Amino acid sequence: MEKTSITSYEDFIVNYSLYKEERLQGRYLNFDHIEKAIHEVGSAFKFYEVGKSHMGEPIHRITVGNGKIKIFAWSQMHGNESTTTKAVFDILKSFRIFANEEYIESLLKELQICFVPMLNPDGARAYTRVNSRGVDLNRDAHNREEEESKVLRKVYNEFKPHYCFNLHDQRTIFSAGPKPLPATISFLTPAMNEERSVTPSRKASMKVIVAMNERLQEKIPGMVGRYSDAFNINCTGDTFQSLDVPTILFEAGHYYNDYEREKVREFLVQALITALEVIAAKKINTKSEEDYFNIPQNEKLFFDVILRRALLKDQIVDIAIQYNEELVDNKIEFIPCIEKIEANLKFYGHKEIDCEEKEVKLSDGGEVSENVIVHNLLLKNEVLIIKYANN
Known part of the structure; x- marks a missing residue:
């Protein structure tokens, strides 16, 4: 010292x-x-x-x-x-x-x-x-x-x-x-x-x-x-x-x-x-x-991630995502899960992404809905990584 x-x-x-x-x-x-x-x-x-x-x-x-x-x-x-x-x-x-x-x-x-x-x-x-x-x-x-x-x-x-x-x-x-x-x-x-x-x-x-x-x-x-x-x-x-x-x-x-x-x-x-x-x-x-x-x-008043102005089922919505903490192989993994989908969401995001009214899809073709785990999304067919990298 x-x-x-x-x-x-x-x-x-x-x-x-x-x-x-x-x-x-x-x-x-x-x-x-x-x-x-x-x-x-x-x-x-x-x-x-x-x-x-x-x-x-x-x-x-x-x-x-x-x-x-x-x-x-x-x-x-x-x-x-x-x-x-x-x-x-x-x-x-x-x-x-x-x-x-x-x-x-x-x-x-x-x-x-x-x-x-x-x-x-x-x-x-x-x-x-x-x-x-x-x-x-x-x-x-x-x-x-x-x-x-x-x-x-x-x-x-x-x-x-x-x-x-x-x-x-x-x-x-x-x-x-x-x-x-x-x-x-x-x-x-x-x-x-x-x-x-x-x-x-x-x-x-x-x-x-x-x-x-x-x-x-x-x-x-x-x-x-x-x-x-x-x-x-x-x-x-x-x-x-x-x-x-x-x-x-x-x-x-x-x-x-x-x-x-x-x-x-x-x-x-x-x-x-x-x-x-x-x-x-x-x-x-x-x-x-x-x-x-x-x-x-x-x-x-916070979510971990909020996608603003996302196109979903012909509607413009905000998508709020929260990380669930899980112990995996003696490390904490932050698992992103959709918590709320709503127009003009009155919350703040620690990270906010403006989707510019582009269509949002799950990369595996599944439905974007509440309580779904989303490691990444497709934003007008471009990969949008949601998972927090703790390395």
């Missing part, structure tokens, strides 16, 4: 290439992928196995820092949401290689951070949202019937955090408000009751989100969203918030042509380090919770 000096946030983000965990790439991450990285950071920090999944895969916790303020962060509660796991290992690598740098020292002097980097290793291996018993762990926080949910609550009870970071991915369908801008990163301070009261713990998490949003607007203006705070005690964030612990939901979304979410991963690192900095420096009260409500709410 080349010699550098990390004295500020700006130094930290400009040197991202030095601490990016290059062994972790793409969308498919199971325990085999993170095993070397987790043992490497484990040799530098407090690290041990805290339990096992239903199928017997290990679940670990890693604790860094010696401060009095405790932050508990967990990732891959949903097995097919791996972007935040990559970001967690980037952060951990930065703590290891920059341990003696001023900026990192200032954080770890004030903070003690407990990471569970892969809560649902069974779901991660199968690339499913749910665990091996078909249960969404983010709907099991109240009953805690699943092994993984019991592990999470055990770590929470032992660690006794002052803040909780609930780390997730979101689908490409979300926009940041009504504009044609993807929700690249989204946040939520979950409700703690049906009334969605703005309590002191919620105010604290709102202010941290405001700080993260201010920084992210410099990089991705207009592309930060906010989720609805409808209350559900079965959700982990709502449960921990109801225990008066400020809780923040992080959602890694879509950036331009970034289906592997490598650029989004970098933005998420910037958000996480901002949150740690603001909490460590006790700058929360310099922010206003009112600004949290100025972040636009997420809306479902």
Whole structure:
């Protein structure tokens, strides 16, 4: 590693290439992928196995820092949401290689951070949202019937955090408000009751989100969203918030042509380090919770591809296509499927193609209709490739 000096946030983000965990790439991450990285950071920090999944895969916790303020962060509660796991290992690598740098020292002097980097290793291996018993762990926080949910609550009870970071991915369908801008990163301070009261713990998490949003607007203006705070005690964030612990939901979304979410991963690192900095420096009260409500709410306004002005059965229509993610030979394939055919479709496409009122056909001669998989189409007898190439 080349010699550098990390004295500020700006130094930290400009040197991202030095601490990016290059062994972790793409969308498919199971325990085999993170095993070397987790043992490497484990040799530098407090690290041990805290339990096992239903199928017997290990679940670990890693604790860094010696401060009095405790932050508990967990990732891959949903097995097919791996972007935040990559970001967690980037952060951990930065703590290891920059341990003696001023900026990192200032954080770890004030903070003690407990990471569970892969809560649902069974779901991660199968690339499913749910665990091996078909249960969404983010709907099991109240009953805690699943092994993984019991592990999470055990770590929470032992660690006794002052803040909780609930780390997730979101689908490409979300926009940041009504504009044609993807929700690249989204946040939520979950409700703690049906009334969605703005309590002191919620105010604290709102202010941290405001700080993260201010920084992210410099990089991705207009592309930060906010989720609805409808209350559900079965959700982990709502449960921990109801225990008066400020809780923040992080959602890694879509950036331009970034289906592997490598650029989004970098933005998420910037958000996480901002949150740690603001909490460590006790700058929360310099922010206003009112600004949290100025972040636009997420809306479902995107498809992956929209063919505009296509001629189909003597009509001019728009054809919306969404990629379905499938695990094939240990890689994620993005399978294009027609979701909607309609004139003047009131949605946005991450990619839009003007068909100029030319006829569209399936290359195999089949019917162009909803729910049909289309790797490529014929546009006036010229091949139009739809499938996303993830190589």
